[in-house]
Every structure is written in C-alpha cells, then in structure tokens.
Amino acid sequence: MDPRVERTRSVVMQTATDLLVEGGPGALTMDAVALRSGVAKTTIYRHWKSRDDLLAAVIETAIPRLPEPDPEADVETSLRAAMRYSVDTLRHTEWARMLPAFIMLSQHETEIRAISERMEWQHNNVLAKLVRQAAEEGLVEGDVDVDEAIAHLQGPLMIAHLANLLPIDDQLADSLVDRFLVAFGPSADEGRRAHDE
Amino acid sequence: MDPRVERTRSVVMQTATDLLVEGGPGALTMDAVALRSGVAKTTIYRHWKSRDDLLAAVIETAIPRLPEPDPEADVETSLRAAMRYSVDTLRHTEWARMLPAFIMLSQHETEIRAISERMEWQHNNVLAKLVRQAAEEGLVEGDVDVDEAIAHLQGPLMIAHLANLLPIDDQLADSLVDRFLVAFGPSADEGRRAHDE
DNA sequence: AACGAACACTACGCTACCGTAGCGTAGTGT
DNA sequence: ACACTACGCTACGGTAGCGTAGTGTTCGTT
Numbered sequence: 001m002d003p004r005v006e007r008t009r010s011v012v013m014q015t016a017t018d019l020l021v022e023g024g025p026g027a028l029t030m031d032a033v034a035l036r037s038g039v040a041k042t043t044i045y046r047h048w049k050s051r052d053d054l055l056a057a058v059i060e061t062a063i064p065r066l067p068e069p070d071p072e073a074d075v076e077t078s079l080r081a082a083m084r085y086s087v088d089t090l091r092h093t094e095w096a097r098m099l100p101a102f103i104m105l106s107q108h109e110t111e112i113r114a115i116s117e118r119m120e121w122q123h124n125n126v127l128a129k130l131v132r133q134a135a136e137e138g139l140v141e142g143d144v145d146v147d148e149a150i151a152h153l154q155g156p157l158m159i160a161h162l163a164n165l166l167p168i169d170d171q172l173a174d175s176l177v178d179r180f181l182v183a184f185g186p187s188a189d190e191g192r193r194a195h196d197e
Numbered sequence: 198m199d200p201r202v203e204r205t206r207s208v209v210m211q212t213a214t215d216l217l218v219e220g221g222p223g224a225l226t227m228d229a230v231a232l233r234s235g236v237a238k239t240t241i242y243r244h245w246k247s248r249d250d251l252l253a254a255v256i257e258t259a260i261p262r263l264p265e266p267d268p269e270a271d272v273e274t275s276l277r278a279a280m281r282y283s284v285d286t287l288r289h290t291e292w293a294r295m296l297p298a299f300i301m302l303s304q305h306e307t308e309i310r311a312i313s314e315r316m317e318w319q320h321n322n323v324l325a326k327l328v329r330q331a332a333e334e335g336l337v338e339g340d341v342d343v344d345e346a347i348a349h350l351q352g353p354l355m356i357a358h359l360a361n362l363l364p365i366d367d368q369l370a371d372s373l374v375d376r377f378l379v380a381f382g383p384s385a386d387e388g389r390r391a392h393d394e
Numbered sequence: 395a396a397c398g399a400a401c402a403c404t405a406c407g408c409t410a411c412c413g414t415a416g417c418g419t420a421g422t423g424t
Numbered sequence: 425a426c427a428c429t430a431c432g433c434t435a436c437g438g439t440a441g442c443g444t445a446g447t448g449t450t451c452g453t454t
Contacts, residue, residue, distance in 0.1 A: 024301060030413080031411065103359055147363050155353035155357070158356050165347065199400070236402090240402075
C-alpha cells in the first residue's frame with residue numbers, strides 16, 4: 001500500500017481522536033481536523049465520505065474489545081482478569097475520555113448505536129459465559145440472573161469513572177469481584193433470609 | 198407576575214426540554230424552539246440571554262434531587278426508599294432521557310459541570326449519611342468505604358438504564374439493596390476469607 | 395381609558411461548518 | 425524516465441445557527 005495513504009489515514013485518525021477527546025463531538029469538525037493535522041480537507045474526503053463517517057471510524061477504532069478468557073484458567077481468575085482489563089481500558093486508553101460522548105451519541109445517532117450494540121454484545125457475551133460457568137461451579141448462586149450479575153460487575157466501575165467517584169485501579173477491579181462473589185455467592189440466600197427476620 | 202411571562206417561560210421550557218430529549222443537545226436550537234413553541238425568538242432572548250443559558254436552565258429544572266430520608270424511619274427502610282426514588286426518576290421523568298446528554302455535557306461545558314457537581318454532592322450527601330448510619334448500626338461493615346458503597350448502590354442502576362440491561366422497576370431497587378447488604382454486610386469479611394482458602 | 399410591558403413578525407449580519415471544484419505539485423511504483 | 429496517484433492549496437456555494445434591530449400589535453395593569 002502507498003505509504004502516503006497510510007500516513008494520511010493515521011494522522012487524520014489521531015487528530016480526529018484528539019479533538020473528540022478534548023472537546024466532545026462538537027469539536028470534531030472537518031475544518032478543525034484539516035487545520036490541526038495539516039492534511040487538506042479534500043484529501044480527508046478522499047478517505048472518509050463525510051464527517052459522520054470519520055466520527056464513526058474514530059469510535060470504531062477506539063472501542064475496546066473484551067478478550068476471550070483463557071480456557072485453561074479457572075473461573076475466578078478469568079473473572080478477575082476480565083475486570084482488570086475493563087479497568088485498564090478506562091485508565092490507559094482514549095476510550096475513557098470519549099465514553100461520555102459515545103453514550104450520548106448512541107442515544108440519537110443510529111450509526112453509533114449500531115457500534116454500541118456490537119460492543120455490548122461482545123462484552124456481555126464474554127461476561128455472561130463467565131457468570132454461567134461460575135454458577136455451574138457453585139461459585140455463585142445457581143439461578144443467577146446473568147444480566148443482573150453483569151450490572152453489578154460493570155455498574156460500579158462505570159459510575160466510578162463517570163462521576164470520578166473512586167480511583168480506577170487494580171484494587172478496584174479486585175474489590176468489585178470480591179463484592180460480587182459475596183453478593184451473589186450461594187450463601188447469599190441465607191444471608192438475606194437471616195437478615196429479614 | 199404577568200401571566201404572559203409565566204406562560205412564555207413554561208411553554209419555552211417545555212419545548213426546549215422536548216427537543217433535548219428527542220434529539221440531544223444538537224437539536225436544542227433557538228430557531229427550533231421558536232418554531233415549535235410559537236414564541237418569537239426575540240421573546241425567548243428576553244428571558245434567557247443565550248442558547249447555552251436556556252440549555253442550562255432546562256437541565257437545572259429537570260435535575261432530580263434526592264429527598265432527605267425520614268428521620269423516624271430506620272436505616273434500611275430509608276435506604277430502600279432512596280433507591281426506589283432513584284428508580285422512579287429514571288422511569289418516570291424526562292431526566293432519564295436527557296441523562297446521556299447531561300453526562301457528556303458535564304465533561305466539556307463548565308456551566309453544566311457545575312450543575313453536575315451540585316447534584317452529585319446532594320445525592321452523595323444523602324446516601325453517605327445513610328451508609329454511615331448503617332455502619333453504626335452494624336447493618337454493614339464498620340469500616341465501610343462510603344464512596345465504594347454508593348458506587349455499588351447506584352452503579353448497577355445507572356448501567357441498567359444506559360445500556361438497557363435490566364428493567365427499571367421497584368423490584369430492581371429492592372434487589373440492589375439486598376445485594377448491597379449482603380456484599381457489605383458485617384459477615385462479608387468472613388465470606389471473603391472463607392472463599393479465599 | 396390609557397399607559398406600559400410583553401409579544402409577534404420580518405429581516406437582517408455574522409460566523410461556522412459541510413462538501414466540492416480546479417489546478418498545480420510532489421511522491422510512488424515500474 | 426515515465427505515468428499515475430495522492431496530495432496541498434485556494435476558493436467557492438450552500439446551509440444552519442446565533443443574536444439583534446425595527447416596527448407594529450396585543451394584553452395586563454391601574
């Protein structure tokens with residue numbers, strides 16, 4: 001492939017990503033990208049057919065994919081690894097800073113919503129498998145609601161990030177799994193029953 | 198007060214709210230508000246000094262305030278009431294549909310960020326008091342991290358709403374408190390220790 | 395009845411952004 | 425060396441949004 005093409009693509013993508021991260025979707029304009037990247041606007045349009053197309057490409061590129069768990073590892077280890085991975089993406093990637101924009105855009109832009117659904121599907125797939133496996137092995141209650149479990153694993157992390165409520169680090173990832181295993185542990189029913197009376 | 202003023206204010210606010218909810222911040226334009234509400238643009242500018250000012254007013258009006266718990270009630274009842282209130286605002290109010298926009302705007306617009314911080318402060322204040330009280334009464338572990346507790350109470354609800362992961366209803370509110378009490382209960386340490394070996 | 399405030403309407407000027415056209419230049423692969 | 429393609433540059437046309445001006449009208453108050 002022509003190295004000029006490769007260079008243009010990467011420079012524009014990086015610039016567009018920076019603009020989105022710094023100023024939100026409103027800051028990602030073709031003129032701004034052209035000005036800051038040094039790439040001519042006409043050239044940008046040769047690679048992306050519209051501004052929305054470029055925006056979608058930026059998001060598509062930045063979007064995290066949860067890795068499949070190592071089939072050798074036991075469930076708890078895999079669960080901890082998955083949560084640490086989620087924490088890492090929120091700590092080290094540009095994704096973290098475009099997440100708010102992404103959440104909003106997926107509400108109103110059908111193109112972005114499609115990306116969002118693919119991502120959620122992929123994430124929930126990985127996590128759901130782990131939760132079911134954990135249920136089978138007796139680590140959590142047998143009749144666990146998978147979506148509820150995912151909400152408890154990911155929800156606190158999400159709000160910690162969006163509201164700056166807690167520091168995002170490995171310790172958080174571990175404590176999330178700890179809390180989850182206690183809350184959804186097979187002895188949880190007894191705990192709740194004991195509490196009710 | 199002049200009834201014309203009152204009418205204009207309420208009609209414009211309602212129209213602006215609708216536009217924000219339907220199409221996000223980009224849809225809330227002065228021209229659109231004027232057109233749909235039937236109020237002349239010059240009149241709108243007589244009540245709000247700019248488009249951003251109107252947007253802020255809409256958000257400020259829609260923003261939910263967590264009510265102070267009844268001092269007569271016991272902690273667990275108050276906690277359940279607070280969570281049911283959170284659920285209700287996400288189920289019945291326009292706030293639910295403008296939350297994504299709000300999250301994004303508070304990232305980049307300082308005016309909105311200020312509103313966001315006031316809201317978080319108010320919410321966390323109410324919840325923090327309840328969590329501390331719960332700790333004192335031995336309902337949850339004594340050295341509980343208040344912010345962590347809040348994250349576990351509100352996080353799953355937030356993600357359930359944003360990702361359409363779970364139905365938002367009273368049953369969810371109750372199960373959130375149930376899970377929370379188990380995960381943060383005074384016996385949680387034993388649970389975790391028992392699990393580790 | 396009369397005054398004043400709030401309002402509607404039209405028409406602006408201004409800016410920012412989108413997307414395109416035309417032309418000349420510079421780098422790539424053969 | 426050659427043709428080809430990507431690229432830069434400048435200049436557009438078109439649209440949408442913000443905020444304002446001027447004029448006349450309606451409504452509320454006293």
